[in-house]
Amino acid sequence: MDDYGYIAKQDREVFDVLEGEEGREREGLELIPSENYVSRAVREAQGSILTNKYSEGYPHKRYYGGQTFTDKAEELAIERVKQLFGAKFANLQPHSGANANVAMYMALLQPGDTVLGMDLSHGGHLTHGHPVTYITKFFNFVRYKMKNAETGEIDYDEMLKVAKEHRPKIVLAGFSAYSRELDYEKFVAIAREVGAYAVIDAAHIAGLIAGKVAKNPFDAGFDIITSTTHKTLRGPRGGLILTRESEELAKKIDKAVFPGLQGGPLMHIIAAKAVAFGEALHPSFQTYAGQILKNAKAMEQVFVNNHVRMLGGGTSNHLILADVFGSLNISGKEAEEVLDSVGITLNKNVIADDPRSPMDPSGIRFGTPAITTRGFTEKESTQVAQLMIDALKNSKDQTKLNSIHAEIKALCAQFPIPDSFV
Numbered sequence: 001m002d003d004y005g006y007i008a009k010q011d012r013e014v015f016d017v018l019e020g021e022e023g024r025e026r027e028g029l030e031l032i033p034s035e036n037y038v039s040r041a042v043r044e045a046q047g048s049i050l051t052n053k054y055s056e057g058y059p060h061k062r063y064y065g066g067q068t069f070t071d072k073a074e075e076l077a078i079e080r081v082k083q084l085f086g087a088k089f090a091n092l093q094p095h096s097g098a099n100a101n102v103a104m105y106m107a108l109l110q111p112g113d114t115v116l117g118m119d120l121s122h123g124g125h126l127t128h129g130h131p132v133t134y135i136t137k138f139f140n141f142v143r144y145k146m147k148n149a150e151t152g153e154i155d156y157d158e159m160l161k162v163a164k165e166h167r168p169k170i171v172l173a174g175f176s177a178y179s180r181e182l183d184y185e186k187f188v189a190i191a192r193e194v195g196a197y198a199v200i201d202a203a204h205i206a207g208l209i210a211g212k213v214a215k216n217p218f219d220a221g222f223d224i225i226t227s228t229t230h231k232t233l234r235g236p237r238g239g240l241i242l243t244r245e246s247e248e249l250a251k252k253i254d255k256a257v258f259p260g261l262q263g264g265p266l267m268h269i270i271a272a273k274a275v276a277f278g279e280a281l282h283p284s285f286q287t288y289a290g291q292i293l294k295n296a297k298a299m300e301q302v303f304v305n306n307h308v309r310m311l312g313g314g315t316s317n318h319l320i321l322a323d324v325f326g327s328l329n330i331s332g333k334e335a336e337e338v339l340d341s342v343g344i345t346l347n348k349n350v351i352a353d354d355p356r357s358p359m360d361p362s363g364i365r366f367g368t369p370a371i372t373t374r375g376f377t378e379k380e381s382t383q384v385a386q387l388m389i390d391a392l393k394n395s396k397d398q399t400k401l402n403s404i405h406a407e408i409k410a411l412c413a414q415f416p417i418p419d420s421f422v
């Protein structure tokens, strides 16, 4: 357990929250594909005294004095992330992935300009232009979808048609619920054809790219990558924006982040990003990233064996989107609750053209980044997938659920969450 000595003495209520969450994470399996466990070193940097400092601006161009060490932290983080992704420029100040995307729009667009992004129900993200977000008041978003939900293939012909009709300034790749690889060359070709920037929100797969088990969008010519740092990349909660090549673009991005959108950067988080990027540069991270994929494939096989429909027909990355309502006659919400009751955390999710509502959709979304950090291999991943199927098929049988829960707890005890990965 972390050393919460001061909180324990000073604020029992918050201490109880921390202790409770620590127990929840220790004794349950985390299958939300956008979550992970960070190292103790990352948590130390995140909890450090750098939270005391205001550092508006960028290294050696700040508005306040006293930046000797904050400049070093930010420079370290920038150098490391550039090396990881092969970027020429990096901005590590976005407080989150959503902020990174908004800053990217602000840098590249004028009000009224158009973005071509993935439909939310086909895997896209809220910040890719869902009508509930504020950005849709300023920018116009048009959509592309999958051509075939059974294979996951994107409808690139339709995408080109929409691009020619609407002349977007940004062709946006990336997703939060899509399990196949994208054809990056096609995205870039469509962007070039209509004179748009090719941008990818790689939040979900950033760790797979950094670990060199997924293609790097920069190799196909993408102009910009936005991401979070806390998913497969296994860093602190935060965002980033990388520019492949253009200094002019990078300058616009810097201005958009600060002073355009944010105030003082979170220097403790930036130091923690530097620590996480250091870990990702270590050769062991490539092994980790490769194991994420192997574990997802192992889980996929169990779902295939049990005839559960998976969107995209399965997975080529770290996540699976399963149509549990269509296959097992249990809604996404019920499935989430049943699995929660046996110590497995995942999330209900809409599936493409879902006939059900977002609050009680047809699907569940789950993935392997966190269990892989825990040390699971294909063997344990197969076991977990089978336990999931058993729980979903026996959702009214409390005796069966109790025995599944006991098995999950035993697995967790056998694979404690590690403090260090290098």
Ligand code: DSN
Pocket (backbone or CB within 6 Å): 034, 097, 125, 176, 177
């Ligand atoms: N909330 C994240 C996810 O779960 O995919 C995306 O922002």
